[in-house]
Amino acid sequence: MNFVTLVFANLGRNKVRTVLTTLSVFVALFLFCSVRALTDTLEDTINVGNESRLITRNKTSLVFPLPMGHLEKIRAIPGVRAVTWSNWFGGTDPVDAKNFYAQFAIDPTTYLPMYDTDLAIVEASPAAGLSAPADMDPKLAAFMNERTAAIVGEGLMKKQGWKLGQTIRITGTIYPGSWPFVIRAVYRPKVKGLDDLTVYFHWDYLYENSNRQAQVGVFSLELADPNRAGQIIRTVDAAFENSSAPTRTETERAFQAGFVSMMGNIPFVVRVLGGAIAFAILLVAMNTMMMAIRERTGEFGVLKTLGFSDRYLFLLVLAEALLITLLGGVAGAFFAWFLIGNGKVSLPFFPPMSVHWETVVTGIALAAFMGTVSGLVPAWQTARLRIVDALRRVA
Amino acid sequence: MAQVEVRNVRKVYHRNKLEVPVLDGLSLDINTGEYVALMGPSGSGKTTLLNLIGGIDKPTSGEVVVDGEDIGRLSTGALARWRSRNVGYIFQMYNLMPVLTAQQNVELPLLLVKGMKGKERKERARRALSIVGLEDRLDHYPRQLSGGQEQRVAIARAVVTDPTLILADEPTGDLDKKSAGEILELLEKLNSGYQKTIVMVTHDPGAAARAHRMVHLDKGVLSLEESRP
Secondary structure, three states, X not given: OOHHHHHHXXXXXXHHHHHHHHHHXXXXXXXXXXXXXXXHHHHHHHHHOOOOEEEEEEOOOOOOOEOOOXXXXXXXXXOEEEXXXXXXXXXXXXXXXXXXXXXXXXXXXXXXXXXXXXXXXXXXXOOOOOOOOOOOOHHHHHHHOXXXXXXXXXXXXXXXXXXXXXXXXXXXXXXXXXXXXXXXXXXXXXXOOOOOOEEEEEHXXXXXXXXXXXXXXXXXXXXXXXXXXXXHHHHHHHHOOXXXXXXXXXXXXXXXXXXXXXXXXXXXXXXXXXXXXXXXXXXXXXXXXXXXXXXXXXXXXXXXXXXOOHHHHHHHHHHHHHHHHHHHHHHHHHHHHHHHOXXXXXXXXXXXXXXOHHHHXXXXXXXXXXXXXXXXHHHHHHHHOOHHXXXXXXX | OEEEEEEEEEEEEEEOOEEEEEEEEEEEEEEOOOEEEEEOOOOOOHHHHHHHHOOOOOOOEEEEEEOOEEHHHOOHHHHHHHHXXXXXXXXXXXXXXXXXXXXXXXXXXXXXXXXXXXXXXXXXXXXXXXXXXXXXXXXXXXXXXXXXXXXXXXXXXXXXXXXXXXXXXOOOOOXXXXXXXXXXXXXXXXXXXXXXXXXXXXXXXXXXXXXXXXXXXXXXXXXXXXXXX
């Protein structure tokens, strides 16, 4: 028998209470790690935007389109190296409308070279005798030569159980009808925060099959010199100030941040709620520890009579508190890591959530902190206990 | 030669700004190897005197010298170390740790012996339990033992570090007559066979009669001393 045996033996004294306290810390740490995963995802989404790219959208709202006529005017602005455009399709899964995934109509000849830094093509249909444009991944030949072709994120492929070459159908909501798409390529994000749950397809396909009604959702502008972003933003928006569709231009990062803020200040609310829950559970753990120690006052008197020092008993009580919170904390943090893991859970419009190792380590450190705080007061009380007062409790 | 010298000891407790004198200038010598019974009505100061001799409380004034050491002058830490080496304490309610087996309970004081290996601790605990006749109850938890057996484990715990002084606070107060008789025999065996100095607080005249000397306390002072012929 040694110090560790004593610590474990004491934890087994009231198994139900030990299990419930451990569980409460487990829940607190699971929530902490889940909340951190959510806020990390939202922050990653904000940071994914490139500072050397600008996004031009309708000044009134993102939901209003821009006319294609803006394209050439933007292209002509000095300092704009390249322009591409995309449009939100907004279709639903024909089998399960709640099964959400994003679809964008893009102009591949300009979009894919511009976003080559963000997307990697990991799989593509073979295309005998066909080729892709020179500034594009050669694997995209089949996609580029087929109007109904689509590029799908590998996460969505896995989730839906789709195969390369398969024809899928999406029910249009903004553009009604049942739209067939042939999966010709699979992409994987190159940057953190970008999701792999999106379908990209030819904007021309949308345009031609929507009675030429489709317009542009946003223009993406690649800058020759990111330091001139402020000046170019003003120039672009001034160019359309008196048009029927005035624009609002911002850096891609600012656009992403604005997109996230459309959900309200969720990171703040989630953090506050998560913090409040963790704090409440800390109080519960503290109260439980103090109750458990108070019940053993007489026993501590006996141990002191046997010659156990104040320091020994201080460490004993602290170790018990630490062990309970660490057991619950480590289990809670790893359970969150296991459950949410790396991309097992995702929110609509956002990349898959992931519990970073930093979060797990921070969670375990938080559990240790909770253990120390909850054990400190009872440990101090135990150390200060006078033997005769303690023994009076058992007499 | 006196192993325990209590010199003009006063002990005053404070209860809500009220001074409650418990011992009032008490002096007493206890010789090495002596078996002394402390008797007296409730509140006479028996347990307080025992606590002072055992170093678990300090006198308000006066001296308590054990084996030449004025224990009232020791710091809290030094006093804890002194208790672990020199005193074995037996309580009325046994006060075993319910989550530890009999052997582990007896091993407890040995955790404080520096440099002692786990194997030796176990061996010494077994030996102490065999002295009290419980070598077949090593792995039993206190809840699996009778009151008398629990008290015997407590006695084994008190002697496992081989202290010279055993202090017992009404060791038979919670036991039936038969078990009480066994415990008293065990104390006599420790006194006569192992030369332990025993100071026992008791209300039971029968138990006290087994001691070499009976010391009566009343209102914090010695009222009567009787030696066994």
